[in-house]
Amino acid sequence: xxxxxxxxxxxxxxxxxxxxxxxxxxxxxxxxxxxxxxxxxxxxxxxxxxxxxxxxxxxxxxxxxxxxxxxxxxxxxxxxxxxxxxxxxxxxxxxxxxxxxxxxxxxxxx
Amino acid sequence: xxxxxxxxxxxxxxxxxxxxxxxxxxxxxxxxxxxxxxxxxxxxxxxxxxxxxxxxxxxxxxxxxxxxxxxxxxxxxxxxxxxxxxxxxxxxxxxxxxxxxxxxxxxxxxx
Numbered sequence: 001x002x003x004x005x006x007x008x009x010x011x012x013x014x015x016x017x018x019x020x021x022x023x024x025x026x027x028x029x030x031x032x033x034x035x036x037x038x039x040x041x042x043x044x045x046x047x048x049x050x051x052x053x054x055x056x057x058x059x060x061x062x063x064x065x066x067x068x069x070x071x072x073x074x075x076x077x078x079x080x081x082x083x084x085x086x087x088x089x090x091x092x093x094x095x096x097x098x099x100x101x102x103x104x105x106x107x108x109x110x
Numbered sequence: 111x112x113x114x115x116x117x118x119x120x121x122x123x124x125x126x127x128x129x130x131x132x133x134x135x136x137x138x139x140x141x142x143x144x145x146x147x148x149x150x151x152x153x154x155x156x157x158x159x160x161x162x163x164x165x166x167x168x169x170x171x172x173x174x175x176x177x178x179x180x181x182x183x184x185x186x187x188x189x190x191x192x193x194x195x196x197x198x199x200x201x202x203x204x205x206x207x208x209x210x211x212x213x214x215x216x217x218x219x220x221x
Contacts, residue, residue: 008150032208034209034210042214043200043212043213043214043215044153044200044210044212045212046209046210046211049208049209088152088153090153097155097158097168097169098143098155098210099155099169100145100152100153100154101152102150102151102152103152
């Protein structure tokens with residue numbers, strides 16, 4: 001069973017601090033990794049994708065990938081109340097199926 | 111540019127009824143997907159398609175059927191609706207493995 005694991009949270013972070021979201025995956029051959037943000041009652045929105053080991057930065061967001069440890073993370077700098085949402089980690093398995101984790105609820109404290 | 115359009119947005123079905131959830135995309139994406147999302151359970155892949163005329167099962171295909179006669183359309187058919195199919199259904203498309211664009215979802219209740 002190919003799996004993507006996330007801590008369900010809620011993760012509470014003070015406004016202005018760094019939020020760190022983590023995800024592990026089971027298929028060592030996975031090639032593509034995605035982070036989606038989902039506000040309550042809305043559809044998921046792609047915010048980051050990463051293919052290579054290391055860091056990828058886009059504005060306040062940084063995705064980190066470590067294929068040897070089968071671990072991908074998302075850092076949100078200068079957290080804002082508007083960042084409060086559920087963050088879904090998704091992994092493209094070798095058979096072209098993208099498997100989602102259950103998501104981590106993030107709550108930014110004003 | 112409409113992106114991915116799903117209809118209807120809400121529907122209540124009686125047990126044993128059938129219905130088709132419509133999904134249309136105008137981005138000329140080859141890949142299309144159907145997911146269901148239950149509270150606290152994340153997204154589960156029902157069916158997917160890598161191009162017109164090609165479909166394949168995902169993680170939870172039982173009770174559903176799909177067809178892909180055109181690049182734009184990927185309808186999901188529910189036969190003999192059951193309470194376990196109460197969920198939010200999302201259609202998504204992508205040009206490759208560069209991440210999805212999701213539709214706004216269909217909230218289905220089976221009573």
